[in-house]
Amino acid sequence: MEELGSLAVWLGAAWLSLVFALIVLPSALGVSLGISEAYMWVLVKTLEWATIRIEKGVKKPQPQMLKIPAANGIIERDETPMEKEIAGLHRMEFRFSDIFYFCRKGFEAIVEDEVTQRFSSEELVSWNLLTRTNVNFHYVSLRLTVVWVIGVMVRYCFLLPLRFTLAAIGITSMIVGTTVVGQLPNGSLKNYLSEVVHLTCSRILVRALSGTIHYHNKENKPQKGGICVANHTSPIDAIILTNDGCYAMVGQVHGGLMGVIQRATVKACPHVWFERSEIKDRHLVTKRLREHVADKNKLPILIFPEGTCINNTSVMMFKKGSFEIGGTIYPVAIKYDPQFGDAFWNSSKYNIVSYLLRIMTSWAIVCHVWYMPPMVRKEGEDAVQFANRVRSAIARQGGLTELPWDGGLKRAKVKDSFKEEQQKNYSKMLVRNGSQGNLPAGTESD
Amino acid sequence: MMASRTVQHNWNLDLCTYFLNSSLQLLWTHREDFQRIPELAINPLGDRIINAFFSEGEDQVNFRGFMRTLAHFRPIEDNEKSKDQNGPEPLNSRSNKLHFAFRLYDLDKDDKISRDELLQVLRMMVGVNISDEQLGSIADRTIQEADQDGDCAISFAEFVKVLEKVDVEQKMSIRFLH
Numbered sequence A: 001m002e003e004l005g006s007l008a009v010w011l012g013a014a015w016l017s018l019v020f021a022l023i024v025l026p027s028a029l030g031v032s033l034g035i036s037e038a039y040m041w042v043l044v045k046t047l048e049w050a051t052i053r054i055e056k057g058v059k060k061p062q063p064q065m066l067k068i069p070a071a072n073g074i075i076e077r078d079e080t081p082m083e084k085e086i087a088g089l090h091r092m093e094f095r096f097s098d099i100f101y102f103c104r105k106g107f108e109a110i111v112e113d114e115v116t117q118r119f120s121s122e123e124l125v126s127w128n129l130l131t132r133t134n135v136n137f138h139y140v141s142l143r144l145t146v147v148w149v150i151g152v153m154v155r156y157c158f159l160l161p162l163r164f165t166l167a168a169i170g171i172t173s174m175i176v177g178t179t180v181v182g183q184l185p186n187g188s189l190k191n192y193l194s195e196v197v198h199l200t201c202s203r204i205l206v207r208a209l210s211g212t213i214h215y216h217n218k219e220n221k222p223q224k225g226g227i228c229v230a231n232h233t234s235p236i237d238a239i240i241l242t243n244d245g246c247y248a249m250v251g252q253v254h255g256g257l258m259g260v261i262q263r264a265t266v267k268a269c270p271h272v273w274f275e276r277s278e279i280k281d282r283h284l285v286t287k288r289l290r291e292h293v294a295d296k297n298k299l300p301i302l303i304f305p306e307g308t309c310i311n312n313t314s315v316m317m318f319k320k321g322s323f324e325i326g327g328t329i330y331p332v333a334i335k336y337d338p339q340f341g342d343a344f345w346n347s348s349k350y351n352i353v354s355y356l357l358r359i360m361t362s363w364a365i366v367c368h369v370w371y372m373p374p375m376v377r378k379e380g381e382d383a384v385q386f387a388n389r390v391r392s393a394i395a396r397q398g399g400l401t402e403l404p405w406d407g408g409l410k411r412a413k414v415k416d417s418f419k420e421e422q423q424k425n426y427s428k429m430l431v432r433n434g435s436q437g438n439l440p441a442g443t444e445s446d
Numbered sequence B: 001m002m003a004s005r006t007v008q009h010n011w012n013l014d015l016c017t018y019f020l021n022s023s024l025q026l027l028w029t030h031r032e033d034f035q036r037i038p039e040l041a042i043n044p045l046g047d048r049i050i051n052a053f054f055s056e057g058e059d060q061v062n063f064r065g066f067m068r069t070l071a072h073f074r075p076i077e078d079n080e081k082s083k084d085q086n087g088p089e090p091l092n093s094r095s096n097k098l099h100f101a102f103r104l105y106d107l108d109k110d111d112k113i114s115r116d117e118l119l120q121v122l123r124m125m126v127g128v129n130i131s132d133e134q135l136g137s138i139a140d141r142t143i144q145e146a147d148q149d150g151d152c153a154i155s156f157a158e159f160v161k162v163l164e165k166v167d168v169e170q171k172m173s174i175r176f177l178h
Helices: A002-029 A035-057 A082-087 A098-111 A142-182 A188-208 A237-242 A256-268 A276-280 A282-294 A320-324 A352-360 A383-398 A416-430 B002-021 B031-035 B046-051 B063-073 B094-105 B115-126 B132-146 B156-162
Strands: A211-216 A227-230 A248-252 A272-274 A301-303 A329-337 A365-371
Touching: A002 A142, A002 A188, A035 A142, A082 A098, A082 A416, A098 B046, A098 B063, A098 B094, A098 B115, A142 A188, A142 A256, A142 A352, A188 A211, A188 A237, A188 A256, A211 A237, A227 A237, A227 A383, A237 A301, A237 A329, A237 A365, A272 A276, A272 A282, A276 A282, A282 A301, A282 A320, A320 A383, A329 A383, A365 A383, A416 B115, B031 B046, B046 B115, B063 B094, B094 B115, B094 B156, B115 B132, B132 B156
Parallel strands: A211 A365, A227 A301, A227 A329, A248 A272, A248 A301
Antiparallel strands: A329 A365
């Protein structure tokens, strides 16, 4: 028994020292040993092979299976605005055929709902050997199944414990490190050390997710005194960005482990954490952020204006609050590659723990981050227009569609004012200044 | 007859396959499920459209019923027009599409659009932006123009006559991209 015990201790020690030597130390120094590159190469080759096998194996069923819809939808959408479609030739009266417009729009929405599909995970073009994405694909060949089983074993028995260890090391060192640095008097030494600690811990955490991040246009990286704005897909967005630079986080104070991390990090670096009661007071929030931005020595603020996690196929409405603070906005576009792992957090379906478990048992998290040139509010532009301008830029860069809908529709109902707007537009076509048009009675025509 | 049914069946099957394969696997069964679609919730006639899915007194619709209602919006294929006329009319024929629109107006399902019913539907479409008198005169004029047998209500035949020059097929069809 003793021998077993000492063997276990020896194995554990060997395991930890390997982890430290191969992963933690390089993270601290900011170098890469190339292990993750090799892993990704093997992964890509395996998935390519799997795709070919699946395509060969699928016999043509009758009737032919509908292909998974492309990003631009499954039905032909007629984007003619109401005015053109109904009003037509300058007539000002009601027609029975007016109902067709609303009817078709309603049915298009039922068949393909542009909005709520963004609150669930994107579908994959081909299977990536994860059970959870195996929605459409059925048994193809023995070899594929064997590879899948090996994949399950590798992911759950090797990768998961490794990643869990790394995450634990990362979080612990973050808490300990920032607490230690927080004891120092304010000054350049403290700032430098705080940056080192934050960067190192972010790198460890990114490796804990097997993250491969490609940064583009690093010359546009957010500068001090600015506001960094990005699209939101998951809680790990923040880690993805802090892997490459230091930011001042903005957010609500949480309890539990998150609260511990927040309290520790704010000692070392001026993050902006709000109490739950303060968040309701928009003026207070804006004032505090303005003060932070005005100090040019403070790190750039990181904000996600969508307010909630969207599934990374589109960018939804940006809340205007972040754009009223002033200062320079540095937009950042983040696009995840869903083939290796789905980063989207569907908070109505999974809680944070099962989400993290899913992330840690995916193949990897691969994403592209584009830093974009800074933007400022133009003369005569109000916060909403500015927000829309920034959102368009981010959507274009990341290859995402733009939707004017509020991410809050995930949980809340849509406001009635939209319906009232449509009613108003239609009314304008019926009646203008109280008079009605005159047309020959009888049949209607187009 | 069999061929046209198969074509319609295939269209429905494509839809079926899509819905079963897609991430939208909620099988909407109740009115609230429809109301959760934002684009439908802001449609002035949203409630009438949702109503079209549910039969009299029923509170839920199953997949088959859902497909039957949706089938009205299938485009009319060219090769169908020459199929034999002996079988039952497909749900997406011009006549059935018009009947579907007629039922949107006919609130009490008595096969006639009365002045009151027209007023109610108009009110849904314009909201609070037009006064009662104006709306009333719009309704009166519309009925007067379309009414042929003098009963101050629009029957289905009169409805069809009024819309005879309208391209119903184009306005009441949804095309799938393949």
